[in-house]
Amino acid sequence: MPHRRRELLGFIVAGAVIVALPLATRNPYLLNVAVFIGLHSMIAIGLGLLLGFAGQISLGHAAFYGLGAYATGILTVHYHINPWLALVIGAAVTAVVAFLVGRPTLRLHGHYLAMATLGFGIIVRILFNEGGEFTGGPSGLPGIPHLALGPLVLRSDLHMYSLIWPLVLVQVVLSRHLLRSRLGRALRAIHDSEIAARSCAIDTGRHKLMIFVLSAIYASVAGSLFAHSISFVNPNPFSFMVSVELVVMVIVGGAATLWGPVIGAAVLTIVHQIIVQLGGLYEPIKDLDVVIFGLILVLMLLYQPQGLARLRLPRLGRLTGEGDDG
């Protein structure tokens, strides 16, 4: 099958699954899990671009997720700004912050971004915790309004599902176009050989920075949607461990693939839910989650470093290699 038709098939299958799920079940728990898979996918898609095509890791994406959540939370609760506007402002603020963090470190050759984002993520979490009444401190900020489309208030998980998953599809389409563009070709060149790319007059630092900022915006939008969905934020969902889990999602699914991050988000979110459920039956299992995520990451890197997307459907959604005539 030609590459482009395979890619189209991927979108059709994904679209069909997205439409079919709420028709097949109205189980509130399953829909809630599907909403979280969607939110994690939104962040993982950006991280996948960063990791797979710019060759950089971020250990602070939970902080960008948190910045989006807190920005909309604070703007709507304290300043009564329209939630949609708050979401956009949050994304803009996050983009500026990501630019400031990424600019100095991505200019350097090597992996300074990983440590910088790790440090940044921990600072942001401390600020959420120590922010007093402004952020609600450790107990959090309640009373965040739901999003609304005209008279329709997006209150239920089904509403959020119907908002988030089309967005995920749009992101994947966007990734596809992005990687077919001049920027995408430049990024692939950087990934193959940064030196060769530079000698072709590709501004490697600038391209990596653009992807990093884009991935932060994705995370911020996901954070805003999260905050408006559960109408409450506290610092817990934005810890360092969450940043690590997001990286694990990308590795498990496959960084340099279109659908890999979505697959990884689904697998990891479901594994997390299984651990939580088993932990309800037998308490000590809960403490195993961190070890299990670490083991998944290590085993994937050792035995299937290309990710699950390449394992089961080896040629679907493939972005590089032969047949890649764009």
Place this chain on the structure above:
Amino acid sequence: MTASALLQFLLTGITVGSAYALVALGFTLIYNATGIINFAQGEFVVLGGLLFFTFAEVLHWPLAVALAAAVIIVALIAVIVERLAIRPLMDHPVLSRIIITIGLSVILRGSAKLIWGVDAHSVRPFSGDASLMIGGAALQVQYLWVMGLTALAVIAVRLFFDKTITGKAMQACAINAEAARLVGISVPRMVQASFALSAGISALAGAVIAPVTFASYDAGIVLGVKGFCGAIIGGLGNGLGAVLGGVLVGVLENLGVGLAPTGFAGLQDAFAFLILLLVLFLRPQGLLSRQRTEGV
């Protein structure tokens, strides 16, 4: 701030800074041997502290035995980890090996939580909890232990690299692995030795600082980042620079907390990370190394 208060912050800063210095040296050893930034470095420190707690406080082994056992076991763990997870990825991009150290750090931290629980464990000072008074500042005897053992470890590492054939071989690998291989040095074995040495001195840091800061399973991230910060300040890859950088981080952090208005104590760790970000932004080649033009 009075002079004695300043001196107090300075002494505390140098003490915790000594521990950061050993962590920074640990980062440097693995970075030089492999090009990897080892995200599990902080976990080696934590394991050193927790194992020392078990041997000294629970099993009541003599001090020197408990210390040696903690260091050796952590070094062995590092050797096993290197063999199982790092070496198989030898031909993979550095990025994959860095990410795998993130996975390893998570596994080690999770395991420590399962074994030692979430509570911070207190460890008795090595030789009583007396303090000396210097210029109005209290100097705990344990502080002297920390500084003394750090100095001893740094000198020992220096002598190891300069005087022993293994040390020289490790240095050769760091300078040019391909050339080292050509003269008959087993590069994988030297990488393994670097992991053992790096983990051992990090475990030592964890054990000596435990009576000052408690031993707790989740301290690894913060200790790791502070040690890395020291390594960056010293110019990544520069061993002596890393040691001085680590001490500097400890001093700056404590002076920062001392000078900050009251009510900002919760921001102590944020302050350390701020130093890291500032160094990365302003002088990523380090304060202590001359500017290098980056070759391709």
